[in-house]
Amino acid sequence: xxxxxxxxxxxxxxxxxxxxxxxxxxxxxxxxxxxxxxxxxxxxxxxxxxxxxxxxxxxxxxxxxxxxxxxxxxxxxxxxxxxxxxxxxxxxxxxxxxxxxxxxxxxxxxxxxxxxxxxxxxxxxxxxxxxxxxxxxxxxxxxxxxxxxxxxxxxxxxxxxxxxxxxxxxxxxxxxxxxxxxxxxxxxxxxxxxxxxxxxxxxxxxxxxxxxxxxxxxxxxxxxxxxxxxxxxxxxxxxxxxxxxxxxxxxxxxxxxxxxxxxxxxxxxxxxxxxxxxxxxxxxxxxxxxxxxxxxxxxxxxxxxxxxxxxxxxxxxxxxxxxxxxxxxxxxxxxxxxxxxxxxxxxxxxxxxxxxxxxxxxxxxxxxxxxxxxxxxxxxxxxxxxxxxxxxxxxxxxxxxxxxxxxxxxxxxxxxx
Numbered sequence: 001x002x003x004x005x006x007x008x009x010x011x012x013x014x015x016x017x018x019x020x021x022x023x024x025x026x027x028x029x030x031x032x033x034x035x036x037x038x039x040x041x042x043x044x045x046x047x048x049x050x051x052x053x054x055x056x057x058x059x060x061x062x063x064x065x066x067x068x069x070x071x072x073x074x075x076x077x078x079x080x081x082x083x084x085x086x087x088x089x090x091x092x093x094x095x096x097x098x099x100x101x102x103x104x105x106x107x108x109x110x111x112x113x114x115x116x117x118x119x120x121x122x123x124x125x126x127x128x129x130x131x132x133x134x135x136x137x138x139x140x141x142x143x144x145x146x147x148x149x150x151x152x153x154x155x156x157x158x159x160x161x162x163x164x165x166x167x168x169x170x171x172x173x174x175x176x177x178x179x180x181x182x183x184x185x186x187x188x189x190x191x192x193x194x195x196x197x198x199x200x201x202x203x204x205x206x207x208x209x210x211x212x213x214x215x216x217x218x219x220x221x222x223x224x225x226x227x228x229x230x231x232x233x234x235x236x237x238x239x240x241x242x243x244x245x246x247x248x249x250x251x252x253x254x255x256x257x258x259x260x261x262x263x264x265x266x267x268x269x270x271x272x273x274x275x276x277x278x279x280x281x282x283x284x285x286x287x288x289x290x291x292x293x294x295x296x297x298x299x300x301x302x303x304x305x306x307x308x309x310x311x312x313x314x315x316x317x318x319x320x321x322x323x324x325x326x327x328x329x330x331x332x333x334x335x336x337x338x339x340x341x342x343x344x345x346x347x348x349x350x351x352x353x354x355x356x357x358x359x360x361x362x363x364x365x366x367x368x369x370x371x372x373x374x375x376x377x378x379x380x381x382x383x384x385x386x387x388x389x390x391x392x393x394x395x396x397x398x399x400x401x402x403x404x405x406x407x408x409x410x411x412x413x414x415x416x417x
Contacts, residue, residue: 308324
């Protein structure tokens with residue numbers, strides 16, 4: 001007795017009125033869970049770098065470079081990874097990225113020299129490309145008119161950084177160094193390796209098959225939108241909302257330890273209080289963007305950040321400092337979602353390419369800003385990180401508002417898929 005071959009997974013209906021299919025919901029859920037874990041891996045040096053600094057006697061410049069190197073890899077490869085996801089399917093590329101990251105994390109758990117740590121940190125940085133891949137994957141299944149909330153929910157995986165900040169200090173003390181299983185800070189990437197392998201297995205088993213279709217598009221066709229100035233402006237906004245978020249996630253633990261004399265575990269907890277609103281409000285930002293339009297939401301996000309950053313340019317006691325960084329995180333969380341809703345509305349069907357470039361630029365901001373914080377600290381003082389971001393946010397706000405008014409005057413609106 002023969003059985004008819006199973007039908008291939010149908011491509012979703014991406015019209016604005018189509019309800020989310022069970023497969024689309026599954027994609028959003030699995031992509032979000034995977035991205036949350038990958039983001040925790042991507043920024044783990046913000047915590048494990050502190051015991052490494054003590055163990056190897058690193059200078060501030062060496063420490064900053066080590067924490068920022070993974071951000072560089074995860075940023076530069078976002079564009080090609082997004083294009084690959086558009087062409088070959090989000091599930092396939094997401095699985096490959098997860099397995100490669102697991103391999104580098106395992107090697108990292110046995111590394112000891114600074115040179116080797118830097119080299120493996122480049123490989124661990126592959127975790128950062130999961131953002132571009134996940135965005136493209138979700139865009140392949142979710143109607144454009146509903147992508148604000150879906151992409152915002154996925155982007156809430158930024159909260160994965162808080163997993164490292166909360167759990168890594170405990171893990172570091174849980175298993176002492178010198179056992180067969182790597183102990184101390186080495187145990188953190190070892191645990192992440194196991195979790196990444198489990199995540200890959202679950203995604204392989206539960207995610208629907210890719211439905212990416214071969215197209216006659218050439219590489220120049222894929223890259224053509226990148227010639228538009230608007231795409232690069234989106235990247236500038238994402239530097240403020242996301243690049244600065246990454247930079248502060250790496251910067252704040254060390255700032256709490258050095259400036260306020262707080263133990264590492266408590267510094268991780270206080271940093272998590274910044275990370276949570278900056279991440280978990282992203283779905284809210286997506287919903288508000290779908291409801292009221294991403295332009296108005298983006299303007300409001302810039303205003304909230306400016307409100308919080310202005311007092312931070314002065315030295316403050318711990319409590320007001322904590323409250324104001326939370327306010328800044330609120331603006332970042334909502335603004336990250338509104339920026340990607342703009343991308344989805346203006347460039348439907350090209351989320352991998354355009355979203356990949358926007359993510360690349362935002363990630364590069366997360367690499368460059370910590371280096372700027374360290375380099376300008378001698379001239380601007382301990383509050384250099386906040387002075388720099390306030391200046392950048394004000395300039396970006398001016399660019400956004402002037403561009404928005406010009407587009408409104410010209411009557412230009414995005415075209416939905």
